[in-house]
């Protein structure tokens with residue numbers, strides 16, 4: 001069974017709590033996590049080329065195993081990274097015991113009040129697309145709510161039309177454009193097939 005099959009099997013059994021199930025099964029050696037990659041997202045690396053994060057706060061949404069968070073910390077950012085899965089967060093802390101990143105269990109749909117517009121940079125890489133389509137609008141609005149000045153959205157793209165069988169549920173053009181809310185405007189939206197690379201600024 002592939003890692004994608006493991007994700008779909010657990011999502012069907014537990015539509016909202018399957019992330020924790022997946023991380024727990026992975027810890028027990030019973031499943032593979034499709035996004036467990038040893039390198040940061042290449043589009044993030046490209047976007048951040050030449051960036052000095054010193055003195056800036058970054059937030060990584062749905063951080064998984066911390067690949068993007070650790071990369072941003074290496075650029076000098078003061079990084080907070082959160083995920084809804086307690087086992088996922090415990091695992092990433094164990095993977096990087098010396099990390100400067102603050103790893104936190106939190107829910108994108110109900111984030112801590114003090115995070116409102118609190119981060120110079122927010123990176124959202126494939127979290128909204130991991131949620132069922134009926135939660136996308138709320139999740140997108142929350143990502144904008146977290147952003148102080150710059151938001152980078154990386155996601156798999158699809159055309160408008162009926163929702164596919166997920167997970168994942170890739171983002172449509174209108175969903176990507178919807179991140180331009182709560183005072184954010186789109187600086188660039190690029191479809192690098194099959195992915196969105198979109199930057200928004202306040």
Ligand SMILES: C[S@@+](CC[C@H](N)C(=O)[O-])C[C@H]1O[C@@H](n2cnc3c(N)ncnc32)[C@H](O)[C@@H]1O
Nearest residue numbers: 019035062063064083084107108125126127130
């Ligand atoms: C497709 S994975 C991507 C992980 C990571 N961004 C990466 O690219 O490696 C989606 C992640 O979002 C997390 N997640 C799902 N729903 C969430 C929510 N409501 N709040 C915070 N994290 C969530 C999952 O646990 C999972 O780690």
